[in-house]
Amino acid sequence: MKMSPIRIAVVGLGYVGLPLARLFATKYPVVGFDINKLRVNEINQGNDHTLEVEDHVLLKVLVSENPVPAGTNGLYCSFHPEDIKLCNFYIITVPTPVDKNNRPDLTPLIKASETVGRIVKKGDIIVYESTVYPGATEDDCIPVIEKISGLRFNIDFFAGYSPERINPGDKEHTVEKIRKVTSGSTPEVAEIVDSTYRSVIQAGTHKASSIRVAEAAKVIENSQRDINIAFVNELSKIFNAMKIDTHDVLEAAATKWNFLSFKPGLVGGHCIGVDPYYLAQKAQEAGYHPEIILAGRRMNDSMGKYVATEVVKLMIQNEIQVKNSKILLLGITFKENCPDIRNTKATDIYHELVSYGIGVDVYDPWASPMEVKHEYGITITTHLDESASYGAVVLAVAHTKFKEIDLQKFKAAGAIIYDVKGILPRDLIHARL
Numbered sequence: 506m507k508m509s510p511i512r513i514a515v516v517g518l519g520y521v522g523l524p525l526a527r528l529f530a531t532k533y534p535v536v537g538f539d540i541n542k543l544r545v546n547e548i549n550q551g552n553d554h555t556l557e558v559e560d561h562v563l564l565k566v567l568v569s570e571n572p573v574p575a576g577t578n579g580l581y582c583s584f585h586p587e588d589i590k591l592c593n594f595y596i597i598t599v600p601t602p603v604d605k606n607n608r609p610d611l612t613p614l615i616k617a618s619e620t621v622g623r624i625v626k627k628g629d630i631i632v633y634e635s636t637v638y639p640g641a642t643e644d645d646c647i648p649v650i651e652k653i654s655g656l657r658f659n660i661d662f663f664a665g666y667s668p669e670r671i672n673p674g675d676k677e678h679t680v681e682k683i684r685k686v687t688s689g690s691t692p693e694v695a696e697i698v699d700s701t702y703r704s705v706i707q708a709g710t711h712k713a714s715s716i717r718v719a720e721a722a723k724v725i726e727n728s729q730r731d732i733n734i735a736f737v738n739e740l741s742k743i744f745n746a747m748k749i750d751t752h753d754v755l756e757a758a759a760t761k762w763n764f765l766s767f768k769p770g771l772v773g774g775h776c777i778g779v780d781p782y783y784l785a786q787k788a789q790e791a792g793y794h795p796e797i798i799l800a801g802r803r804m805n806d807s808m809g810k811y812v813a814t815e816v817v818k819l820m821i822q823n824e825i826q827v828k829n830s831k832i833l834l835l836g837i838t839f840k841e842n843c844p845d846i847r848n849t850k851a852t853d854i855y856h857e858l859v860s861y862g863i864g865v866d867v868y869d870p871w872a873s874p875m876e877v878k879h880e881y882g883i884t885i886t887t888h889l890d891e892s893a894s895y896g897a898v899v900l901a902v903a904h905t906k907f908k909e910i911d912l913q914k915f916k917a918a919g920a921i922i923y924d925v926k927g928i929l930p931r932d933l934i935h936a937r938l
Contacts, residue, residue, distance in 0.1 A: 508630075511593065513592060516597045545583060549582050554873070569581070592629075598634045598635060603783075609782060613635075614645070626662075631665070636780050638724060638783040639787060673775075685703075686723070688714075728784055728798055732781075735772075771805075773848045825896045829863075835899065837867050837877055840902070851901040855867065855883060866886070868886055870904065891911060895915055903926040916933065923937070
């Protein structure tokens with residue numbers, strides 16, 4: 506199979522798509538496409554509000570001309586689908602969430618497939634990076650492209666799958682430094698996909714034997730982590746009931762060379778808190794009811810409510826009025842030092858506390874108040890009033906900036922200090938997860 510010089514289109518310019526488009530643009534002509542006009546305009550001005558790509562790094566690859574001149578590299582971003590029609594190597598990096606019943610929602614993926622289906626040409630390759638269950642690429646996405654384009658899969662156009670491995674907020678394990686799994690719908694295409702990624706991924710690639718294997722590898726990466734965290738979350742509940750400090754137990758156990766070190770906490774985000782449901786759904790369709798995977802999800806989904814209940818118990822034990830009291834919740838993002846609020850479980854703490862008739866002030870210097878209000882209907886502040894009076898302070902996210910807060914002042918005024926993340930001095934807190 507012969508391909509003309511590769512021109513890459515990245516469909517979806519979020520936490521996954523933009524870093525990837527920026528990286529490929531150092532060696533290829535790349536067009537980034539997103540339906541969000543504000544996002545495209547922001548990027549074209551050299552700014553990434555997700556903070557995954559630094560402004561000066563982004564500005565180095567941005568070009569204002571489309572098509573990017575042949576033989577040159579660079580990134581042109583657009584919200585017009587026709588601007589990607591001259592590309593021949595399409596990479597789809599849209600979200601794959603779950604609905605309110607935790608069922609996989611492929612709507613963004615199907616819509617992206619429809620967009621590419623309208624412009625795909627003979628000989629083109631379409632690579633999916635979105636996390637899915639095994640079979641989604643060939644069973645759910647490719648038929649959409651065939652129907653709209655009128656082209657035949659593996660005759661007129663081809664496909665690949667290379668699961669994203671972006672870790673939001675991580676400046677050490679950036680996209681080029683994480684080994685990439687690749688795959689293709691034919692052996693020749695698999696080699697083209699692999700060599701294309703290998704040309705920019707410093708850590709190298711692993712060519713999987715099939716698209717389904719690559720899909721399965723991705724979904725179990727996060728399911729495995731989810732289950733391990735669920736185990737220590739259950740340990741935390743057990744040891745708290747026994748008045749034993751879970752972190753002390755884990756520290757002692759970690760002295761054994763093969764002990765896996767995981768900490769209790771909230772499990773949210775776009776991957777770990779979602780991917781197990783994709784695998785569970787496919788397993789059930791195959792006639793198998795997964796026990797461990799769903800048990801782990803139930804445990805991790807329960808932790809927000811558990812934290813809130815523990816805080817309320819501590820308030821009652823310390824004769825602090827619960828109803829109509831005020832609590833300070835530190836952090837709303839799904840992880841530390843990152844503005845990403847997707848599927849954050851800190852909201853579970855918030856809603857459970859509110860259900861007790863408590864007023865909850867949320868402070869997060871990283872999160873966008875507008876995004877939080879839009880996604881969750883919660884009003885937050887990015888500036889903390891340290892003179893305010895609270896019945897309790899709950900540290901839900903381990904933002905480094907939170908260590909600068911004089912929590913001793915709140916404690917001296919009678920507030921319960923609860924540390925979900927286990928980062929505060931022990932003599933400062935009343936309890937930790």
